Amino acid sequence: MNDEKKLILLVDDDVDYLFQLETMVKNLGFNVMTAESQMEAEKVLETTKPDLSIIDLMMEQEDSGFILAYRARKKYPDMPIIIASAATAETGYNFDLYTDNNKNWIKADLYLEKGIRSDQLHREINKLLKI
Amino acid sequence: MATLHILVVDDEPGIRAGINRILHNYIVSYPFMDEDIDFNLIDAATGEEAIDILNTAPIDIVLLDNKLPGMDGIEVLEYINQQQFDLAVMMITSYASLDLALDATKSGAYNFMPKPFTSQELRSNIDNVSKHLFLKRMTRKMQAEGKQIRFQFLSVLSHELKSPINAIEGYLKMMQERQMGDLINDYDRMIDRSLARLNGMRNLIMDLLDLTKMESGKKERKLREINLQTIAQTAMDTMEPYSIQKNVTMKLHTDGNTYLLADADEMEIIFNNLVSNAVKYNKENGLVDIYLKDKNNSLEITISDTGIGMSQQDVELIFKDFVRIKNSKTKAITGSGLGLSITKKMIDQYNGTIDVQSQLDVGTSFVVSLPRH
Numbered sequence: 001m002n003d004e005k006k007l008i009l010l011v012d013d014d015v016d017y018l019f020q021l022e023t024m025v026k027n028l029g030f031n032v033m034t035a036e037s038q039m040e041a042e043k044v045l046e047t048t049k050p051d052l053s054i055i056d057l058m059m060e061q062e063d064s065g066f067i068l069a070y071r072a073r074k075k076y077p078d079m080p081i082i083i084a085s086a087a088t089a090e091t092g093y094n095f096d097l098y099t100d101n102n103k104n105w106i107k108a109d110l111y112l113e114k115g116i117r118s119d120q121l122h123r124e125i126n127k128l129l130k131i
Numbered sequence: 132m133a134t135l136h137i138l139v140v141d142d143e144p145g146i147r148a149g150i151n152r153i154l155h156n157y158i159v160s161y162p163f164m165d166e167d168i169d170f171n172l173i174d175a176a177t178g179e180e181a182i183d184i185l186n187t188a189p190i191d192i193v194l195l196d197n198k199l200p201g202m203d204g205i206e207v208l209e210y211i212n213q214q215q216f217d218l219a220v221m222m223i224t225s226y227a228s229l230d231l232a233l234d235a236t237k238s239g240a241y242n243f244m245p246k247p248f249t250s251q252e253l254r255s256n257i258d259n260v261s262k263h264l265f266l267k268r269m270t271r272k273m274q275a276e277g278k279q280i281r282f283q284f285l286s287v288l289s290h291e292l293k294s295p296i297n298a299i300e301g302y303l304k305m306m307q308e309r310q311m312g313d314l315i316n317d318y319d320r321m322i323d324r325s326l327a328r329l330n331g332m333r334n335l336i337m338d339l340l341d342l343t344k345m346e347s348g349k350k351e352r353k354l355r356e357i358n359l360q361t362i363a364q365t366a367m368d369t370m371e372p373y374s375i376q377k378n379v380t381m382k383l384h385t386d387g388n389t390y391l392l393a394d395a396d397e398m399e400i401i402f403n404n405l406v407s408n409a410v411k412y413n414k415e416n417g418l419v420d421i422y423l424k425d426k427n428n429s430l431e432i433t434i435s436d437t438g439i440g441m442s443q444q445d446v447e448l449i450f451k452d453f454v455r456i457k458n459s460k461t462k463a464i465t466g467s468g469l470g471l472s473i474t475k476k477m478i479d480q481y482n483g484t485i486d487v488q489s490q491l492d493v494g495t496s497f498v499v500s501l502p503r504h
Contacts, residue, residue: 013457016298016324020305027310037457058290060457114297 006129007031009050011041011068012084013059017114021054021084028122038064042071049076052128055108057085069108080128083108084116132158135261136171136189140181140207141196141223146246147174150194153250159261168261178202182210192260193220195240197231205234212239219264221256223248287453291335291467295328327465335467341400342473345480352394359398359430360389363421366402374410379417381410387425391501393481401477402432404470405497409436411464412495428503429483435496441489449487450475 008030012018015036022032033050035041038059044050053072057065069081109128112121139150151172160167173188175181178199184190193211197204208220222235222243235243241263244256302321311317360383367381374381391398409419413436422433439460441449448454453468455461478485481501489495 014294014298015462016328017294017301019324020298020301023305023310036462115300 005029005031006051006131007033007048008125009033009035009041009044009048009053011035011038011053011059011065012056013037014056017056024118024121025054025125028118028125030125038068041068045072045075050079052080052082052125054082054084054112057083080110081108082110082112082124082128084112084114133166133168134171135168135191135264136173137192137194137257138173138175138181138184138188138190139194140175140178140199140204141194142176142199143196144176146196146223147176150253153253154257157254157257159258168265170257178204178207181207185211185214185216190216190218191264192257193218194223194244195220196223196246197235198224205231205238208235208238208240217268219260219267221260284452288339291453292332295332298328299325331465331467334465335469338467338469338473342469342476345473345476352397354392354394356390356392357395357398358390359393359402359423359432360385362395362398362402363406363423363432365399366406367421369403370407370410373407374419377410377413377415377417379410379413379415379419381406381419381421383421383423385423389423389425389430391430392504393501397477397480401474401499404474405432405434405499408470409434409438409495409497411466412436412461413438417494426500430501430503432499432501433496434499435494437494440491440493440495441487442491446487446489450485 008025010018010021010025010032011034012021013036018034018036022034025032033044033048035044038061041053041055053069055065055068055072057063059065059068061067065083065085069083072079072081110124112124116124137154139147141147141150151174154170154172156169158167158169173184173190175184179201181193181195185193193207195204195207199207204222208222211218211220219241220235220239222231222240223246224231224243231243241260242256244252248256302325305311305321306318311321363383367383370381406419406421413419417437418435419437420433420435422431422435424431424433441456445456449456449471452472454472455466455468475485478499478501483499483501485500486498487495488498
């Protein structure tokens with residue numbers, strides 16, 4: 001195991017949620033970078049390769065998260081991506097990563113509903129980082 | 132090129148051949164349609180045969196003779212109505228019997244055509260029925276899209292309502308778990324942000340109420356001569372606490388008769404939205420100028436600010452539901468994204484217009500023109 005702390009990029013246009021997630025992920029012992037939009041995140045990704053990214057779905061557009069995930073995967077094929085959103089229940093957007101069809105077009109390793117508990121998130125991050 | 136499928140139902144082979152000859156290579160075009168229409172003809176000699184075809188092939192138009200050997204035209208028409216096929220029926224009658232024609236149109240036939248007919252008559256009837264079909268389908272499509280727009284509105288709305296709940300819940304959990312320690316002061320930021328998000332939610336709900344009242348059309352409109360100067364002054368008073376914080380100066384200028392036949396509540400919504408934007412998106416020590424100008428047949432309201440301004444790209448978006456211009460300068464400003472869309476809808480109800488002129492970092496002017504009736 002590396003001694004270096006892993007770097008996690010958090011992208012969300014809700015500054016409050018971003019702050020809370022940042023606090024949570026820092027407390028789990030990771031280094032954190034944040035971006036408040038798809039555009040800002042793309043700029044970060046130009047120069048930095050995080051070990052993992054957690055991306056909100058609805059930002060500038062309702063599908064900004066998917067687009068960002070797609071571009072991030074193209075640039076860093078081995079960086080795990082988590083898409084987090086409060087979208088499913090109320091929008092009728094229904095997707096998961098369990099069908100091959102969805103896996104094909106949603107370039108993420110995991111889809112998480114917002115409001116996840118810290119220990120759950122820790123487990124999922126560790127799984128994806130193979131810690 | 133789009134193709135409409137015409138089913139010709141007539142027991143006389145001569146008529147079927149004649150119709151085929153006339154409509155073969157015939158093309159219909161209208162200025163409002165994207166593409167021209169040509170026709171594919173299918174024949175049936177009996178009503179029974181016609182029904183078999185209707186059940187298996189996509190048919191757009193039926194040219195239907197009434198006098199058929201087995202079941203007659205009206206019976207075929209009844210079957211078509213029962214099955215609710217998406218098509219138009221034109222009856223062909225051997226002699227123009229008014230009773231039959233009336234029967235047929237009552238049962239849903241688009242129109243009827245007396246036999247014998249000239250090729251010109253047939254073509255002009257086909258013109259009409261194609262146009263009718265096109266419009267009917269277009270209307271239905273637009274209604275379906277209207278529902279789609281409604282659905283999008285609701286899904287964005289629920290997202291807008293759920294985000295602050297999540298944010299506040301998150302802060303409360305952090306406090307519950309004492310994540311910042313035991314000192315209440317260390318939670319000040321979280322408390323402030325929670326209150327700000329609650330406030331945003333309250334504003335969104337107020338805006339939604341405005342919107343609902345307007346869209347349901349149920350709100351009683353009380354039209355009377357009101358002085359917009361008073362309304363403008365009220366809007367300024369409402370914004371004053373906020374303008375003092377930013378040291379923004381608001382000034383009202385009037386020129387001529389400022390009375391208008393209007394609903395006071397609705398005028399308040401218009402002024403509140405525009406004046407509050409002019410203050411919210413202003414700079415420290417900025418100015419807001421409100422002009423009411425009598426133009427005889429209309430009243431012109433101009434609300435100018437010396438604020439952050441918008442790009443042309445942004446200006447095109449601002450009247451849509453839930454649109455908020457997101458950039459570093461607007462980050463700290465809360466809003467529901469509904470204010471201007473409501474304002475625009477309100478102005479539309481008065482057959483008025485709203486125009487925007489904006490320059491980044493210089494300011495924005497909204498010019499509203501409300502006609503006098």
